[in-house]
Amino acid sequence: xxxxxxxxxxxxxxxxxxxxxxxxxxxxxxxxxxxxxxxxxxxxxxxxxxxxxxxxxxxxxxxx
Numbered sequence: 799x800x801x802x803x804x805x806x807x808x809x810x811x812x813x814x815x816x817x818x819x820x821x822x823x824x825x826x827x828x829x830x831x832x833x834x835x836x837x838x839x840x841x842x843x844x845x846x847x848x849x850x851x852x853x854x855x856x857x858x859x860x861x862x
Contacts, residue, residue: 817823
């Protein structure tokens, strides 16, 4: 068996140190993390917004 310290670490994410609890940076980090958990990536957000706008325009023009 090889030594685990010799393994490549390519592709590994380094999140860095987390901010201290209760600081404004910590509150921002928590908010951003929760927002990303609920709404997903920005690509999905943009796609959802475009779909909602198109649906509203479709409804608006269907009543004309």
